[in-house]
Amino acid sequence: MSTESIDADRTVDSRGATCPGPMMDLVGAIRDAEVGDVIELLSDAEQSTTDIPAWADESGNEVLAIDDAGDHYQIYVRKT
Amino acid sequence: MTHRIAIIGGGTGGVVLANNLAERLAPEIDAGEVAVSLFNDGEDHIYKPVWLYVAFGQREPADGRRPLAELVDDRVDLRIERVDDIDTEEKTLSAGGGTVGYDSLVIATGSQMDTESIDGLDEGGYHFYGESASTELRDELLSFTEGHLVLSVIGNPHMCPVAPLEFVMMADDWFRSRGLREDIDITYTYPIMRTHGNEHIAEWARPRLAERDIAVETMFNAEAIDPSDGMLTSMEGTELDYDLLVTIPPHTGSDLITQAGLGETGWVDVDSHTLEATEFDDVYAIGDAAAIGVPKAGSAAHYQANVVAKRLTSTVRDQQPTATYDGKTLCFVETGMDEATYVSFDYNNDPSPGRPSRTLHWSKLAYNESYWLTARGLL
C-alpha cells in the first residue's frame, strides 16, 4: 500500500529514542487506540523495522506499511 | 541585574544542582548578582531507591526522607511550593499563588506512577514505586508462603532500569533462605523480545534467571488484570495466573510539564549532550524529566546536574558553556539479599555486568547511607 493513501489517526514521534523506546511508544499508543485505528510511528532506529513487525505479528496487529523517509522510518500499524 | 535561576523539583537532580550552583557561584550570589531558587512540592527530599529494600523488610520509608531545609545550602532560596504553571515566553512561573520571573529555568520534576491506564492494575497489582506501595507489598510478601509470584514490567521507561531484575533475584534468595522457595513459582515478564531493554544486560540476565528457576515471558505487554480471578492478560494473547502480582507500573512525567505544554507525556525534549530544551529558550531539563533515552536513574540525574551547574556558571559569567553530558549512568544491581554487581555505561560504551560479590552488595548499602552527603554536594 502506498503510504500516501494511509490516513493515520495518530502520529507518534519517537525520533531520537533508542530501542526499545519506539516500540514502547507504539505499544502505549495501540493500548489507548480503538480497534481499527491506524498509528503512524516515526522512528530513526533501524531496529524498529524488524522489531515492530515481530511485535505486530505476536500481538495480532497489522503493519500496513514501512516507509523509508531518508533520515527516519514511517511505520503504519492498525489496531485489530 | 540579578540573574535568576529557578529549579523546579527538589529530588536527586534538583538538590545536587542547587547545592553545586551555591558552591560554584557563591561570590556572585553573595554580591546579589545571581539568585538560585529551588521549588519543591513537599518539605522532604525523598531517596527512592530505599523502597526496594522496604519491600523486603530491610528498611523503612522514613530512611529515605530528610527535610530539604537540612540538605540545601543557605545560599539557595528554598521554596516549599508546587509550581502550577510555566510561561516560557514571558519567562515566569506560577507558584504559591504568585508569579515569579526567571532568567534560566531547570526542570527536575521526576516521574510519577500512572496506575489507571491498565484495567485492574490499581486493585490487582502491588509495586515498590512509592512509600505506601512498598509497605503494602512488604506486608503481602511476608504473608506469601506458596503460589505464583509474577513480576510484570508494564511501564517502560521506568525508574531504575535494573530494579525489576533486582526484585526477582532478591525475592528468589529471600524465599530460599526462608525455606519457602519450593512452594513458590516466580515469573518475570518483559515487554520486548528479550529480558531487558539493553541487550548486554539482557544477555547477562537470561542465564541467571534460568539458574534460579525464574520463568521468563518476553514480548509480554499487560493489557488487563482481573484481580478476582488472579489473571494477567497480555496484548499478545498470553494469560498468566498469579497469586501475587508485582508490577513496574507505567510512568509519566509531571502534570506540570503536560499542562504547561512543554512535553506531551510529562518529559521534556532536550539535547542529549547540552540538556537544553530543544523548543524553548533558557530551559534545561535533567533527571527523569529529560527525554533523552538514557535510563531514569538517580546517577544520571546527578551527573546531569553537575553538567548543568557548569553550563549555568559559564552563562552567568558571560562565557560560552562547554560542559556536556556523555550519557553516563551507573547502577548497582542487587543479585540476591547479600550480593550485587553493577553496570556502568554511557552513549559510547555498553554495560558489562561483572561477577556479583558481597563487597559490591555492601558498597550499595554504604552508598545508600552516604547518599545524604551526595545530596548535600559533599560527595
Ligand SMILES: Cc1cc2nc3c(=O)[nH]c(=O)nc-3n(C[C@H](O)[C@H](O)[C@H](O)COP(=O)(O)OP(=O)(O)OC[C@H]3O[C@@H](n4cnc5c(N)ncnc54)[C@H](O)[C@@H]3O)c2cc1C
Ligand atoms: C525503587 C526504586 C529504586 C531505584 N534505584 C535506583 C538505583 O539503584 N540507582 C539509581 O541511579 N536510581 C535508582 N532509582 C531511580 C531514581 O530514584 C530516580 O531516577 C531519581 O530520583 C530521579 O531524580 P530526579 O531529580 O529526576 O527526580 P526525583 O528524585 O523524583 O525528584 C523530583 C522532585 O520534583 C518534585 N516535583 C514534581 N513536580 C513538581 C512541581 N510541579 N512543583 C514542585 N515540585 C515538583 C517531586 O515532588 C520530587 O521531589 C530508583 C527508583 C526507585 C523508585
